[in-house]
Amino acid sequence: MGARGGEHILSRFDDDLDGLRDLTLRMGEAAAALAAKAVDALAGADAGAARQVIHQVKRINELDMEGQEEGVRILATHNPVARDLRLVLCLTRCVSELERVANQAKKVALIAQREVDEPSYAKLDAAIFADVLNLSTVAMDMLAEALRAVRESDVALSVAVVRADERLDQLFEGAMRRLATYLFEDARNIRGVMDAIIALKAMERIGDHAANMAAQLIFAVKGVDVRHIKAETLSEDVLER
Amino acid sequence: MANVIESTAVVDEKEPQTGSATHTRELGAGFETIGEVRAENPRMECTGVNVFYGDKHAIKEVSLDVGQNEVVAMIGPSGCGKSTFLRCLNRMNDTIEGCRVSGEIKLDGQDVYDKRLDVVPLRAQVGMVFQKPNPFPKSIYDNIAYGPRIHGLAANRAELDEIVETSLRKAGLWEEVKDRMDQPGTGLSGGQQQRLCIARTIAVSPEVILMDEPCSALDPIATAKVEELIDELRENYSIAIVTHSMQQAARVSQRTAYFHLGNLVEVGETTQIFTNPRHKLTEDYITGRFG
Numbered sequence: 001m002g003a004r005g006g007e008h009i010l011s012r013f014d015d016d017l018d019g020l021r022d023l024t025l026r027m028g029e030a031a032a033a034l035a036a037k038a039v040d041a042l043a044g045a046d047a048g049a050a051r052q053v054i055h056q057v058k059r060i061n062e063l064d065m066e067g068q069e070e071g072v073r074i075l076a077t078h079n080p081v082a083r084d085l086r087l088v089l090c091l092t093r094c095v096s097e098l099e100r101v102a103n104q105a106k107k108v109a110l111i112a113q114r115e116v117d118e119p120s121y122a123k124l125d126a127a128i129f130a131d132v133l134n135l136s137t138v139a140m141d142m143l144a145e146a147l148r149a150v151r152e153s154d155v156a157l158s159v160a161v162v163r164a165d166e167r168l169d170q171l172f173e174g175a176m177r178r179l180a181t182y183l184f185e186d187a188r189n190i191r192g193v194m195d196a197i198i199a200l201k202a203m204e205r206i207g208d209h210a211a212n213m214a215a216q217l218i219f220a221v222k223g224v225d226v227r228h229i230k231a232e233t234l235s236e237d238v239l240e241r
Numbered sequence: 242m243a244n245v246i247e248s249t250a251v252v253d254e255k256e257p258q259t260g261s262a263t264h265t266r267e268l269g270a271g272f273e274t275i276g277e278v279r280a281e282n283p284r285m286e287c288t289g290v291n292v293f294y295g296d297k298h299a300i301k302e303v304s305l306d307v308g309q310n311e312v313v314a315m316i317g318p319s320g321c322g323k324s325t326f327l328r329c330l331n332r333m334n335d336t337i338e339g340c341r342v343s344g345e346i347k348l349d350g351q352d353v354y355d356k357r358l359d360v361v362p363l364r365a366q367v368g369m370v371f372q373k374p375n376p377f378p379k380s381i382y383d384n385i386a387y388g389p390r391i392h393g394l395a396a397n398r399a400e401l402d403e404i405v406e407t408s409l410r411k412a413g414l415w416e417e418v419k420d421r422m423d424q425p426g427t428g429l430s431g432g433q434q435q436r437l438c439i440a441r442t443i444a445v446s447p448e449v450i451l452m453d454e455p456c457s458a459l460d461p462i463a464t465a466k467v468e469e470l471i472d473e474l475r476e477n478y479s480i481a482i483v484t485h486s487m488q489q490a491a492r493v494s495q496r497t498a499y500f501h502l503g504n505l506v507e508v509g510e511t512t513q514i515f516t517n518p519r520h521k522l523t524e525d526y527i528t529g530r531f532g
Contacts, residue, residue: 008530083524085516
């Protein structure tokens with residue numbers, strides 16, 4: 001049984017909720033594709049791909065506006081309560097999270113574009129680049145799973161996504177420590193290190209947005225706000241309520 | 242991606258259950274209301290109330306308090322027993338042939354079904370406002386003055402005038418009618434008539450006011466005025482209101498009680514009931530999934 005539950009007497013309400021969920025998932029797929037493309041552009045020093053990412057962020061912004069308007073329309077026309085209200089809130093908040101995912105993709109694309117013109121980042125040790133790729137793999141997986149959790153109203157999967165964010169944070173901290181050593185070695189590495197930090201931070205933030213979406217899904221299905229509960233204490237007891 | 246995210250076994254939601262057969266099974270013998278039925282400072286305490294219309298068991302072991310300075314909303318589908326329960330609180334069911342009430346209903350600790358109790362003062366203490374405004378075919382003044390006169394609440398005309406004015410002011414109607422007190426109450430608009438009926442109820446100094454769908458015959462503006470009035474009346478009275486409007490229940494009440502097939506399924510803080518109800522029947526009803 002999903003967050004939406006059984007069917008409403010008013011079938012148009014179901015259609016509207018399905019429509020908002022579809023829009024959220026479409027936007028999610030588009031935002032995830034942009035983020036992946038931005039990382040590829042950085043890895044391949046592909047200025048063309050980077051430009052495409054920057055251009056396509058506008059489409060994500062349009063979907064954000066569309067999703068928010070649809071959420072407001074559903075609130076105004078159907079006056080949802082209980083799990084319906086929570087689902088509408090969850091989906092509109094997910095739309096906001098996805099808009100931010102696209103913004104992070106844009107940041108990475110801007111670095112990729114600059115790297116083509118003035119390589120600095122590429123001069124750094126390959127290990128740093130491997131850190132960005134590692135983080136992006138985890139962040140992209142989290143995003144894909146958060147979207148699947150929203151599609152399937154899967155609470156267990158959402159819990160897994162929230163917990164995965166801790167691992168991503170650990171990877172980020174490890175990468176940051178390694179980056180510091182480049183500055184100690186040679187201060188002229190500063191620009192490359194700064195770009196690497198921005199790229200790493202973008203991946204870490206994408207993971208945060210995925211975890212936020214997962215927390216919203218838990219709220220929609222269970223009515224429990226887990227945003228400020230530590231992942232390790234996100235126990236089954238809480239979720240069985 | 243299994244290497245990154247390990248799925249956790251979590252008990253998911255209950256399977257959807259629809260159909261009256263399932264509902265009946267869920268609410269069978271031994272059913273217990275979910276939520277706190279008791280109020281901190283109860284004016285009315287109801288315990289194990291049953292109502293029968295002949296062989297029909299209309300209310301089943303319902304316990305519920307109406308607390309001081311609170312509005313309790315009673316919601317549920319037609320025929321669920323919410324109006325029947327409301328009418329038990331001031332013994333309005335006494336007038337229905339074949340109706341039998343058991344259990345305990347107390348007003349300030351006093352059993353309202355005590356055979357020695359006079360129902361006339363009881364119905365002044367526990368006043369009632371009905372779905373359709375029902376002003377007496379008398380002047381606006383006499384609509385309000387009627388109750389205080391028969392209950393002997395005013396020693397002279399000046400005192401009666403004061404009660405009439407105070408009651409109309411509390412009902413938010415004074416400014417609209419003060420210059421036409423001798424005109425018939427039936428000449429007022431629907432919303433004004435309903436507020437006149439509320440003023441009439443207030444005039445006999447009740448402790449509890451029962452409202453049975455008081456806004457169902459009113460337009461949105463008149464409804465808003467009555468709802469505003471309910472909010473103000475809460476400062477001095479305890480109110481139990483039956484309503485079919487989910488939004489009205491959410492707006493005016495502090496606690497909400499959901500009735501289904503004569504059972505009190507769930508009681509809770511209104512915010513909790515409308516954001517995170519605990520019983521599936523409550524959730525299905527308020528979200529419009531009730532089949």
